[in-house]
Amino acid sequence: TTKFDLLIETIVKDANVLHTLVDDLHIEKLILQIGSSPMPSHETTPIPIQFYQYKDSIENDIQQADLVISHAGAGTILQTLEANKPLLVVINEQLMNNHQLEIAHVMEKQGYLYFCTCATLAETLKKFVNHRFEQYEKGNPLLFGRYLNEIMTE
């Protein structure tokens, strides 16, 4: 997993972000997977925050969520889209890994999610109000099996 301290800080401390989450999106609770990042102090946040470092699987948390905010890891993106959850992908500008941008960009273009940076998090969240995303279709591994059959019998 990759470190993204700034994202955790933004979610917990940025007043605009919290305001949008609570007032515009009616979020009542936050569950944060923080990995090795430090957890900022959060006594004065308007909604309860639960956090943990790691779990074997975040599948349950994704399933129970009304909104998922994550870094641009392909695994997390696919897992969340397959669960058909609204997803906000936050690009880590300090990593500046081009692939992060590529997959977030194309997924947004196809209407599956929104992406942003920590600086534009609050304003991008506003787009989620009453927004319906395109339904993501899982990939089909059977296509691969069929392809292998074809080439092996050439």
Added chain:
Amino acid sequence: MDVTFINRSRHVGQSYISSVFTTLWAFFTVIPFVYRIRPKLILINGPGTCIPIVIASLLLSILFLIRRPKIVFVESICRVQSLSLTGKILQYLPVNILVQWPQLTERYPKTQYIGRLV
């Protein structure tokens, strides 16, 4: 099930110049392994660690020591606009390259898109 570990061609962050040497080394250590297994089909993805296997199998087949296997490389779903370095290298070899975004086949005509696999 037989599991064998092979050497990495390049570690994350390793300089490309020194990677030439580690790849060569990996290649030599992998030759007896490929000769023993004699694969008919090689499925590969991701990092350049797969390249020595490819070269070893092609070399052994050119020397008539094994039959030439089918080789299929599946490019990462993160690769939307450009091929990975491994994918770019494999274009020059008899390898089937599957990409997961159709626009890549226009830019890299040697690749194929058969649909999204993951």
